[in-house]
Amino acid sequence: MKAGLWRWEGPAWRRAGAAAGVSATGRSWRRLGPLVAALALLVACAPAAPPKDEPAAGAPSPAGDAQAGGTLTLAFPSPDAGDVRSLDPQVDGATYANTITPALYDSLIIQDPRDSSLQPGLAERWEASPDGKEYTFYLRHNVKFHDGTPLTAAAVKYTFDRSVDPKYRPQNSYPATLMVAYDHTDVLDDYTARVVLKEPQANFLPSAIARSYLGIVSPTAAERLGVPAFGEHPVGSGPYRFVEWVHGDHITVERNPDYAWSPPIFDRQGPPLVDRIVFRFIPEPSTRLAALESGEVNAIEGVPEADEARLASDSRFEVLKFRKNGTTGRIDLNNAVFPTSERAVRIAINQAIDKDAVNRNVYYGVHVPTRSILEEKMWAFNPDALLPAYDPAAAKRTLDEAGWRPGPDGIREKDGQRLELFGFAWYDIRPAEVVQAQLQAVGIKLNVEKMSRAAGLDRVNGMDWHLYFHQPWGWTNEDPHILYTNFHSSNVPPLADSNRDKVNIPELDKLLEQGYQTLDPAKRKDLYFRAQEIVAREAVAVPLISMYRDVAVRKGVHGIKADIRGTYRYLHDVWIEPSAR
Amino acid sequence: MLYYVLKRLLGAVLVLFGVTVLAFAMLHLMPGDPVRVLMSSMEAANSQTEIEQVRERFGLNDPLPVQYVNFVRRAATGDLGRSVLKGRPVATMIAEVYPYTLQLAFAALVIAMLAGISLGVLAALRHNTWADSASILVSLFAVSMPDFWLAILAILVFSIYLGWLPAAGTQGWQYLILPASILGVRAAGSIARLTRSSMLEVLGRQYVTTARAKGLRERVVVLRHALKNALIPVVTLIGLDLGRFLAGSVIVETIFARQGVGKLLIDSILDKDFPVLQGTVLVIAATYVLVNLVVDVSYAWLDPRIRYA
Numbered sequence A: 001m002k003a004g005l006w007r008w009e010g011p012a013w014r015r016a017g018a019a020a021g022v023s024a025t026g027r028s029w030r031r032l033g034p035l036v037a038a039l040a041l042l043v044a045c046a047p048a049a050p051p052k053d054e055p056a057a058g059a060p061s062p063a064g065d066a067q068a069g070g071t072l073t074l075a076f077p078s079p080d081a082g083d084v085r086s087l088d089p090q091v092d093g094a095t096y097a098n099t100i101t102p103a104l105y106d107s108l109i110i111q112d113p114r115d116s117s118l119q120p121g122l123a124e125r126w127e128a129s130p131d132g133k134e135y136t137f138y139l140r141h142n143v144k145f146h147d148g149t150p151l152t153a154a155a156v157k158y159t160f161d162r163s164v165d166p167k168y169r170p171q172n173s174y175p176a177t178l179m180v181a182y183d184h185t186d187v188l189d190d191y192t193a194r195v196v197l198k199e200p201q202a203n204f205l206p207s208a209i210a211r212s213y214l215g216i217v218s219p220t221a222a223e224r225l226g227v228p229a230f231g232e233h234p235v236g237s238g239p240y241r242f243v244e245w246v247h248g249d250h251i252t253v254e255r256n257p258d259y260a261w262s263p264p265i266f267d268r269q270g271p272p273l274v275d276r277i278v279f280r281f282i283p284e285p286s287t288r289l290a291a292l293e294s295g296e297v298n299a300i301e302g303v304p305e306a307d308e309a310r311l312a313s314d315s316r317f318e319v320l321k322f323r324k325n326g327t328t329g330r331i332d333l334n335n336a337v338f339p340t341s342e343r344a345v346r347i348a349i350n351q352a353i354d355k356d357a358v359n360r361n362v363y364y365g366v367h368v369p370t371r372s373i374l375e376e377k378m379w380a381f382n383p384d385a386l387l388p389a390y391d392p393a394a395a396k397r398t399l400d401e402a403g404w405r406p407g408p409d410g411i412r413e414k415d416g417q418r419l420e421l422f423g424f425a426w427y428d429i430r431p432a433e434v435v436q437a438q439l440q441a442v443g444i445k446l447n448v449e450k451m452s453r454a455a456g457l458d459r460v461n462g463m464d465w466h467l468y469f470h471q472p473w474g475w476t477n478e479d480p481h482i483l484y485t486n487f488h489s490s491n492v493p494p495l496a497d498s499n500r501d502k503v504n505i506p507e508l509d510k511l512l513e514q515g516y517q518t519l520d521p522a523k524r525k526d527l528y529f530r531a532q533e534i535v536a537r538e539a540v541a542v543p544l545i546s547m548y549r550d551v552a553v554r555k556g557v558h559g560i561k562a563d564i565r566g567t568y569r570y571l572h573d574v575w576i577e578p579s580a581r
Numbered sequence B: 001m002l003y004y005v006l007k008r009l010l011g012a013v014l015v016l017f018g019v020t021v022l023a024f025a026m027l028h029l030m031p032g033d034p035v036r037v038l039m040s041s042m043e044a045a046n047s048q049t050e051i052e053q054v055r056e057r058f059g060l061n062d063p064l065p066v067q068y069v070n071f072v073r074r075a076a077t078g079d080l081g082r083s084v085l086k087g088r089p090v091a092t093m094i095a096e097v098y099p100y101t102l103q104l105a106f107a108a109l110v111i112a113m114l115a116g117i118s119l120g121v122l123a124a125l126r127h128n129t130w131a132d133s134a135s136i137l138v139s140l141f142a143v144s145m146p147d148f149w150l151a152i153l154a155i156l157v158f159s160i161y162l163g164w165l166p167a168a169g170t171q172g173w174q175y176l177i178l179p180a181s182i183l184g185v186r187a188a189g190s191i192a193r194l195t196r197s198s199m200l201e202v203l204g205r206q207y208v209t210t211a212r213a214k215g216l217r218e219r220v221v222v223l224r225h226a227l228k229n230a231l232i233p234v235v236t237l238i239g240l241d242l243g244r245f246l247a248g249s250v251i252v253e254t255i256f257a258r259q260g261v262g263k264l265l266i267d268s269i270l271d272k273d274f275p276v277l278q279g280t281v282l283v284i285a286a287t288y289v290l291v292n293l294v295v296d297v298s299y300a301w302l303d304p305r306i307r308y309a
Helices: A012-019 A024-045 A097-104 A153-164 A173-178 A204-209 A219-225 A285-294 A305-313 A343-352 A355-363 A392-401 A430-441 A453-460 A482-487 A506-517 A521-538 B002-029 B034-040 B048-057 B064-076 B090-125 B130-144 B147-161 B174-203 B206-213 B218-246 B250-255 B261-270 B274-302
Strands: A071-076 A109-111 A118-120 A123-128 A134-139 A182-189 A192-197 A240-246 A250-255 A276-281 A299-301 A317-320 A329-333 A412-414 A420-425 A445-450 A467-469 A541-546 A551-554
Touching: A071 A285, A097 A240, A097 A250, A097 A276, A109 A204, A118 A123, A134 A153, A134 A204, A153 A173, A153 A182, A153 A192, A153 A219, A285 A299, A285 B147, A305 A317, A343 A392, A343 A430, A343 A541, A355 A430, A355 A541, A420 A430, A420 A453, A430 A445, A430 A467, A482 A506, A482 A521, A506 A521, B002 B064, B002 B274, B064 B274, B090 B130, B090 B174, B090 B218, B090 B261, B090 B274, B130 B174, B147 B174, B147 B250, B174 B218, B174 B250, B206 B218, B218 B274, B250 B261, B261 B274
Parallel strands: A071 A276, A071 A299, A420 A445, A420 A467
Antiparallel strands: A109 A118, A123 A134, A134 A192, A182 A192, A240 A250, A250 A276, A299 A551, A317 A551, A329 A467, A329 A541
């Protein structure tokens, strides 16, 4: 046989004969071959030493030295629907669309996240009529859309009308819900618009006008492109202009050099400092993190809890902690079906659950355990309206007093009925597993099931469940009217789907209705304080976690700010040090 | 040959119709209501009348057979409906992501073929030596390891530690290397094993001995005479792998943040986005059927014995 690459040792029967002449050592070496190969592979698999932290690149510039230039690359997890649905503000974009739309569009009013006050946006000032049915807005002069056309009161009328236009259903369902009290807009002159409502709505300004869903669009562009094409080629008046959208991959916007102003809550008055922003979608948390660590992106949303401590202590990165607003993350209880229809059972469930343990075990202690239904950031937050604290002994007493006695297997019974509950989750089953063990300890049996999102959302509208583990961060909102959405009896399925707890308390209903219509902020606060007291007393649900919605950035990326809700970002003030570009 | 091709073509068309019927029936047997999903995902209170409006608009009130016939009729003209969630035409959504799936599939196939066939040939030529055992071990590893684990490991090593390759995205050829390699790894393993055993079988044949006896160089014997014949069963395997790649690899697409047909499919299932799901299943099935048709025909062309079977 010729030697070389193409050498072939001959068929097996011939080689066996040849091998007979080989020494015993040679034969056993051949058998060792696979073993050696396996060992070599195992050694190769041993993890390499992790890279050392780079030393800080010189002293960091003082915060005042904002510098122009650079690109912000912000990576989002994809929402369930897989992509931002639309960049048309009057069409329901998915969650992260609401970080991108404030960069492209301006609203008439903006809510200051620090104190919930209403501040001028495109409207320099505004007046409300005493009966709360008319709002007159006086607009800034000389604002232009990205297509060069001027922003006038006619554009405001166009925007508000299309948000409720039935011809754009179902895409504009959500903005239409926000504008449920809207009747029409009168254009008094080029820079004055009067919005007329059908009935007074106390939170009309913060919950409709100031929302990014009512960002003002260019009527010329929207008419020319129509829905849904306008959502793919947005034209607004904001600090950034649209460049491109590669579906499922990224959206690019660039600074608008003609942006000559900015709402007073921002530091920067005039065009932004960064050249471009690229919004990328990276659904897998470990990949998103890898992109940040390898320098591919310089900011990420959706920081995995398991890695937060490591990132925070790494000198190359910074974790911006933003607390959200609205209602806290909670376990919904079905108030309309036995046995969770019994107040004692609901109280006992609250007492049996160790929220701190859930926070530690599921979320690495990153968030804040809570006993309130509303987030602390809410201006009408009642610090005394707390649901029962973790106290397993008290839970057992509560159940004993209500007639639930432990059965032969430790699970409580009353009148021949076992205290056996069904709970389900579609987003994350882990809190359910922790809670299952805690409830078992006081004699409540909880069966849990994980299902797909569609099946879960369907199940909760029926009666066939007791505990529902919704998205763990709860609802986001800027106004206590969220309590109406969550707990007013008119929102119980099948009438609507937001009152999942199926709460029906006439006294509560009245307070929430009055809160919606009372225009005086002090009176509203009092009404909502009393409403929270009822919710706490009746233990309608189990508040669990108040979540941070954090952003992790490369050190040197400055100015990312959260809005009043805590979940969307304002990018007007962003600037990047040269070392982080 | 022509008769053979026509037979295969007819079978393909029948399979395709069967797929549409099955996909349609399956959707309606699943729990959950698409309209409610659409409304709920907006976190707003919605009235019953609005829900009915949406149902009407998307033709969900028609009887099932009517819905099916409408679907097939429209699909034949290229209209796969509009997404319930986004309002965009389904055909556009698929056309947007299909090139990325094609890119990934062909890159993975090339890598799998190069790696697999060379490994298999090497193992066969060095039968019963350490090289043979090592390559068997490597192909076993490639076939057994879960791709999400390999993917995350690859990102850790090549993106973070070494910084050679980007972790996520689609805009450029560098972004293709890691995903294509991970996707191709398993195929490479099975191709290697099949090539090896096929080569071993062929190398023992008499015509190989004859070729050698004629005085041909070893390389010519191995490549032109032995390998070509040994690759016949491998062609079928490659065809199946290509079909599988084109059907979209959800895991690789998700981890490397790439758009693709697989990700579109999974998202539409989770969101119960009827039209997107139906359109995507149809396109994937059509692709699979086409690829298998090509494989069958090329198999017959490569091996004349098949044509007359």
